[in-house]
Amino acid sequence: MGLKQQACKPCQGGEAPLSLEAAQAMLADVSGWELNREATRLSRHFSFADFVTAQAFALRVGELAEREGHHPVLSYSWGYCDVVFYTHKIGGLHENDFIMAAKVNALS
Template identity: 50%
Template structure:
């Protein structure tokens, strides 16, 4: 299921749409099972583990490139052997399908799966 989300592209969110309800958010979360619903289902979060600081830093760089390409920007903190990522759609103050699309793409990126290179607009 997560791979299906990872094949989608984030769509621009200009606000004015309601955030996902907790039930809807849980439905998406089942497609990104390593993520946790937080703050009354208004954001999702995951902590990734890596073998050292270099791997964590490399993931953060790739995640930043992916976020720029998708136009959807997570909050990321990292240190030796870990990176924590939090997603929510700030314009609607809650969750949107885009958050789960990014979650699935970040999971693939962390797993080193092919096909998740940030798309570039030429």
């Protein structure tokens, strides 16, 4: 089953974040996304024709996040929306972050 078809599972903390190697392997399944240098954040910049379209996209991402119970950092303005995922409870990346990235890709 692909990442997009999976549901986020609640992270209780106490788990180790994904290793750099594991995060890089999962990155291949989420086109357009990037890891930060420490592999603790997963991000993507989305470009749009105007503010209203960027805002509508941010709203759809927010609605998805509420359904899945896993929330990104969103930043949007005229012509763009930046989306960043990480799992606060473990201070790094979890499989849920990649599941959400795949689902966000399906919205774009």
